[in-house]
Amino acid sequence: MSISIKCENVLKKYGENIVIPDLNLEIKNGEFFTLLGPSGCGKTTLLRMIAGFNSIEGGTISFNDKVINEMAPGKRNIGMVFQNYAVFPHLTVKENVAFGLQNRKVPKDEITKRVDEMIKLVKIEEYKDRLPENLSGGQQQRVALARAIVINPDVLLMDEPLSNLDAKLRIEMRNVIKEIQNEIGITTVYVTHDQEEAMAVSDRIAVMKLGIIQQIGTPQEVYQRPANIFVASFIGGTNVLSCNAITKDGKNHVSFSHAYEEDMENLKVNINSDKIPVKVSVRPEEFIIVESGEGIEATVTSSIFLGINTHYFAELETGEKVEIIQESTVEKIMSPGTKIGLKVKKHKINVFDSEGEINYTKGDAHEV
The missing domain is CATH 3.40.50.300 (P-loop containing nucleotide triphosphate hydrolases)
Known part of the structure; x- marks a missing residue:
């Protein structure tokens, strides 16, 4: 029993x-x-x-x-x-x-x-x-x-x-x-x-x-x-980025760099300020690699080929270091020094307060 x-x-x-x-x-x-x-x-x-x-x-x-x-x-x-x-x-x-x-x-x-x-x-x-x-x-x-x-x-x-x-x-x-x-x-x-x-x-x-x-x-x-950055980092590992949450046209946005932001309709809080600092958890598989000049500017520093996936390590324009996991393709693996842009799967990422203790994100983590 x-x-x-x-x-x-x-x-x-x-x-x-x-x-x-x-x-x-x-x-x-x-x-x-x-x-x-x-x-x-x-x-x-x-x-x-x-x-x-x-x-x-x-x-x-x-x-x-x-x-x-x-x-x-x-x-x-x-x-x-x-x-x-x-x-x-x-x-x-x-x-x-x-x-x-x-x-x-x-x-x-x-x-x-x-x-x-x-x-x-x-x-x-x-x-x-x-x-x-x-x-x-x-x-x-x-x-x-x-x-x-x-x-x-x-x-x-x-x-x-x-x-x-x-x-x-x-x-x-x-x-x-x-x-x-x-x-x-x-x-x-x-x-x-x-x-x-x-x-x-x-x-x-x-x-x-x-x-x-x-x-x-x-x-x-x-x-x-x-629930918080500790859990995000302990379960599966993640990239933690220092960003800003902003309000534009009555909607919440997260600014990742001077040239890249995403509207975030799934935040629990209204950003009643021009700008508040937030921590954003982006798991390696939640990055999207785009052309240099789009998204967050980054430079590939190394890579690991693991069959079904390739793990890239890159340095952002802010100096932050990130890991990116991409499904392996027949294309040539990018070499160190390659300039890329990074965007995020916005419905999957998690946005926290500046201390990383409160998750502002609500709803299921699915792509729309």
Whole structure:
């Protein structure tokens, strides 16, 4: 049975050091929810509070509206998967998977049935009699995943489970994890600092910074309409330009240079001033390369050809440096020193206040 999880005014501190000041969060029944952020942002601390491994200095954490602050970890019916696998080296695959069921005094016939079902689900049947030393990292992580969910937990907690795997295995295992979570429908809380991983597996993402949630949303929402510059820069990376918002003929415009501006009918605020400074987030794929003399003047400084896309790095006339991603074509790749113009896909970009804390942009990020 899956559950919903609610955190209300949660406080975590070590002595006088406040790690999580006042956190509110609700995770839906059966949801794959990811806590994402840089090292030290409090994501693992929060996960361990949900698990019962860390104390709670204030507020409440509830499973299905039942407060669990004082409940022992063993009573919370959780499954845990760690980054170091934590499989028992002296036990075979099937013995590892059976361990939690044996501790719960499940009948032997039932253990055999559930272990067989689980190792089949995670696709490690052929390794069931092997010891962990004879398994790859990905195979060991499948064992850890099977052991965590064979006990039918109410919630699955995963702390950086793929960080010890190489790039190819990470992609393979994140697909395995998402497929299994979809199949069994278990509420999952996943911790990672890898934004691509978070985007690939999550129903919703909470982006954290210094113990504070900056934004909660679907991968698409967080990527396309980030709440602030921190989120925009952490999710996918972006170019942040210093521009001006202006009013012309009663309409909002953003001025990118003395020769290039775009009307922005999708701003939440009316610019009741001749000019106010703003920060504009332009993701690399949101630039349009045009002829020199149009748009923002720029000079190509280098390029990287990656098959389907070419990444260009350029310096703007303002001295700002930007990255541009363009779909590769049969045309020759531009060499360093090439003068170009840049325009933007105005319905995709995000306009923030001068501090980068408030997103002035509204609506879906689609081209009209």
